[in-house]
Amino acid sequence: MPNGKETHLGDVILRVEDLHKRYGKDEILKGVSLELRRGETKVVIGPSGTGKSTLLRCINQLSVPDKGRVWLEDVEITHARTNINHIRAQIGFVFQDFNLFNHLTALRNVSLGLLKVKKMTSGAAEARAREELARVGLAAKVNSFPAELSGGQKQRVSIARALAMDPKLILFDEPTSALDPELIGEVLEVMIQLARGGMTMIVVSHEMGFARAVADRIIFMEGGGILEEGTPTELFTCPRCERTGQFLRKITELYGETDGQ
Amino acid sequence: MTATQILWQNVVPLFGALPVTLEVLGLLLVVGLTLGVVLAFVQAYGRRPLRILCIGYEQLFRGIPPLVVILFFWNGVTPALGVPVPGIIVAALALGMRSAAYQSQIFRGAIQAVPAGQMMAARSLGMSRIQAIRSIILPQAFRLAIPPWANEYSSVVKDTAFVCVIGGLIDLTRQALMKLAPLSMRRPVGTQLILPYLVILGLFYLALTYSGNGLLALLERRLRVPGFEMKGKVER
Numbered sequence: 001m002p003n004g005k006e007t008h009l010g011d012v013i014l015r016v017e018d019l020h021k022r023y024g025k026d027e028i029l030k031g032v033s034l035e036l037r038r039g040e041t042k043v044v045i046g047p048s049g050t051g052k053s054t055l056l057r058c059i060n061q062l063s064v065p066d067k068g069r070v071w072l073e074d075v076e077i078t079h080a081r082t083n084i085n086h087i088r089a090q091i092g093f094v095f096q097d098f099n100l101f102n103h104l105t106a107l108r109n110v111s112l113g114l115l116k117v118k119k120m121t122s123g124a125a126e127a128r129a130r131e132e133l134a135r136v137g138l139a140a141k142v143n144s145f146p147a148e149l150s151g152g153q154k155q156r157v158s159i160a161r162a163l164a165m166d167p168k169l170i171l172f173d174e175p176t177s178a179l180d181p182e183l184i185g186e187v188l189e190v191m192i193q194l195a196r197g198g199m200t201m202i203v204v205s206h207e208m209g210f211a212r213a214v215a216d217r218i219i220f221m222e223g224g225g226i227l228e229e230g231t232p233t234e235l236f237t238c239p240r241c242e243r244t245g246q247f248l249r250k251i252t253e254l255y256g257e258t259d260g261q
Numbered sequence: 262m263t264a265t266q267i268l269w270q271n272v273v274p275l276f277g278a279l280p281v282t283l284e285v286l287g288l289l290l291v292v293g294l295t296l297g298v299v300l301a302f303v304q305a306y307g308r309r310p311l312r313i314l315c316i317g318y319e320q321l322f323r324g325i326p327p328l329v330v331i332l333f334f335w336n337g338v339t340p341a342l343g344v345p346v347p348g349i350i351v352a353a354l355a356l357g358m359r360s361a362a363y364q365s366q367i368f369r370g371a372i373q374a375v376p377a378g379q380m381m382a383a384r385s386l387g388m389s390r391i392q393a394i395r396s397i398i399l400p401q402a403f404r405l406a407i408p409p410w411a412n413e414y415s416s417v418v419k420d421t422a423f424v425c426v427i428g429g430l431i432d433l434t435r436q437a438l439m440k441l442a443p444l445s446m447r448r449p450v451g452t453q454l455i456l457p458y459l460v461i462l463g464l465f466y467l468a469l470t471y472s473g474n475g476l477l478a479l480l481e482r483r484l485r486v487p488g489f490e491m492k493g494k495v496e497r
Binding site: 060062085086087088089090091092093095097099100101102103112113116117145146147148158161165 | 376378379381382383384385386387388389392396397400401404486487488489
């Protein structure tokens with residue numbers, strides 16, 4: 001069980017140093033630093049508007065930070081000379097509202113990156129896409145268009161799309177927040193399997209059951225900074241900051257202890 | 262000669278003039294589509310000075326009557342150039358540039374109607390901006406653009422009638438104009454034929470807009486993808 005023990009973790013794969021981001025007058029990130037180790041699952045929690053999504057977007061430069069640096073292994077992502085497309089191909093991103101390509105089938109959604117970015121042959125890309133869709137339980141839906149899928153199915157296609165690229169890590173931006181309650185489980189199940197299979201991931205989520213089950217570390221963010229970081233046991237049982245405990249109680253009250261096990 | 266025979270005698274040359282109208286239409290659509298798409302992309306993705314330039318162009322060509330644009334190019338620009346330019350080229354350029362201004366708005370609207378998350382998802386996979394535009398934005402924008410583009414098509418079919426002011430270019434309308442005077446001199450039967458003759462001229466244009474729109478509707482159906490249809494239709 002990864003829960004709480006960090007012995008299975010490898011070297012540092014992602015390093016974030018003093019990230020700042022401002023949109024107009026609002027400073028969203030006020031100096032965020034963190035380290036992610038190979039095989040680690042980090043869950044980021046915190047009230048809305050505290051910069052959790054912005055943090056993820058600043059990591060793969062979908063938003064460009066005003067200040068601070070990010071390294072993937074020994075490559076500085078934030079360096080102007082770095083080929084950002086090459087970096088992004090190694091970092092999966094799963095969006096809250098899926099962002100599947102609306103005009104393409106599930107299969108094409110998953111194979112497109114392989115064709116265009118990895119330059120695989122169409123036969124190989126399609127085979128790989130089928131494999132990934134089967135892995136998230138959607139072998140029967142390869143020819144469906146996004147509009148023909150449920151929210152949970154869409155999110156699983158988008159996870160397959162990220163997985164197909166063989167990413168070094170995956171960033172999940174509130175992957176279950178846009179889903180109906182009864183569809184959350186099927187997505188969490190896929191994510192739990194990934195985490196247990198050793199995938200490196202940062203997950204912004206309010207799913208405390210998920211966090212408890214698979215997080216190696218939980219980060220509590222508020223007001224554009226990291227307030228507390230620790231193992232689930234540390235954060236759930238004896239939060240050093242009173243604010244973290246308060247938030248955890250409130251979240252548990254609101255969302256319940258949904259766990260996708 | 263019976264009235265029908267006289268009428269037919271005057272209709273036959275219209276078939277002869279039809280290729281000229283079709284040629285003008287085809288060329289102006291090529292000019293309008295190419296330039297329109299380029300202008301749309303600059304407006305959607307270009308830098309500010311370029312965008313302002315495009316907006317200026319679009320305002321200019323949307324604000325002047327097509328007939329005036331043709332006169333400007335044929336009677337103003339061409340003689341000043343000093344080299345003979347074929348009338349058909351002048352016609353296609355003048356009308357094409359006007360149509361490009363309208364088409365740029367159609368394509369810009371369609372590009373902007375594609376949700377921002379589509380570009381973000383494409384870029385997050387490591388696709389370049391160009392790749393994302395080509396594989397993700399364009400195919401969706403193109404589908405959204407077909408209905409308004411069909412509208413513009415109908416509009417330019419009728420614009421081609423203005424090329425009758427270009428000397429030596431005998432299109433449908435010019436050919437009909439040439440037959441009106443002789444008809445009106447054949448009293449009384451000739452003058453009575455003017456009305457049906459003009460109806461027939463109108464039918465030629467109607468056939469062009471009708472068949473073109475039919476083809477576009479077919480294209481729209483062929484490219485139909487679930488999710489791009491009207492959602493949440495009220496059934497009663």
